[in-house]
Amino acid sequence: MVFILLNYKTFDEGTGQKSVDIARACRDVSESSGIEIAVAPQFADLFRVSSSVDIPIFAQHVDGIGSGSNTGQVYARCLREAGATGSLINHSEKRMTLADIERSLLSLYENRMRSVVCTNNVATTAAAAALSPDYVAIEPPELIGTGVPVSKANPGIITDSVEAARKINKKVIVLCGAGISKGEDLKAAIELGAGGVLLASGIIKAKDPKVALEDLVSLI
Numbered sequence: 001m002v003f004i005l006l007n008y009k010t011f012d013e014g015t016g017q018k019s020v021d022i023a024r025a026c027r028d029v030s031e032s033s034g035i036e037i038a039v040a041p042q043f044a045d046l047f048r049v050s051s052s053v054d055i056p057i058f059a060q061h062v063d064g065i066g067s068g069s070n071t072g073q074v075y076a077r078c079l080r081e082a083g084a085t086g087s088l089i090n091h092s093e094k095r096m097t098l099a100d101i102e103r104s105l106l107s108l109y110e111n112r113m114r115s116v117v118c119t120n121n122v123a124t125t126a127a128a129a130a131l132s133p134d135y136v137a138i139e140p141p142e143l144i145g146t147g148v149p150v151s152k153a154n155p156g157i158i159t160d161s162v163e164a165a166r167k168i169n170k171k172v173i174v175l176c177g178a179g180i181s182k183g184e185d186l187k188a189a190i191e192l193g194a195g196g197v198l199l200a201s202g203i204i205k206a207k208d209p210k211v212a213l214e215d216l217v218s219l220i
């Protein structure tokens with residue numbers, strides 16, 4: 001089953017009430033297409049979105065900490081209480097050490113939440129797969145936010161990542177991201193062996209996000 005995860009980053013177009021409007025567009029397109037579309041709004045919008053729209057909601061980051069003296073850190077249980085059912089870990093814009101990635105993953109397992117570990121190349125994909133997250137998302141940093149789709153600019157990084165992850169842990173699903181926005185980008189990603197995509201600006205900053213989402217799923 002194809003999985004689409006929409007990362008809101010800190011774009012104004014997905015901040016505050018707009019986070020709910022975009023989540024509603026995702027729900028509508030998910031219902032009409034039958035494709036799972038999840039959203040990753042900012043922390044402070046998680047509860048707002050989960051209170052309004054019934055789709056899978058991810059945080060953009062989680063720390064591997066528990067209850068206690070951890071001011072300013074992001075606690076998995078609090079994310080779950082806010083309505084999140086999963087989290088990104090190690091996004092290129094929020095890099096972590098391997099040890100911290102593992103701790104964050106453990107905090108998600110403990111709270112029965114889904115995990116997406118982002119990676120920047122084939123070697124880090126293999127390392128992430130060894131930690132058994134639900135998904136690894138390969139995103140070449142140089143293509144993020146460019147509108148140039150990874151599935152066209154660097155298809156080899158997707159096929160090599162899928163192969164590397166499969167060798168280490170067959171259960172891990174590989175997503176890809178960076179520059180994905182069109183139906184042809186998603187179709188190419190699936191043909192290259194990805195289980196779905198992680199994307200942001202092409203939808204969040206589109207004039208009409210719902211129309212952009214309809215295009216994204218149109219060839220699946």
Ligand SMILES: O=C(CO)COP(=O)(O)O
Nearest residue numbers: 144145178179199200201
């Ligand atoms: O970083 C990304 C998603 O997490 C990709 O961003 P863009 O879709 O804007 O290239």
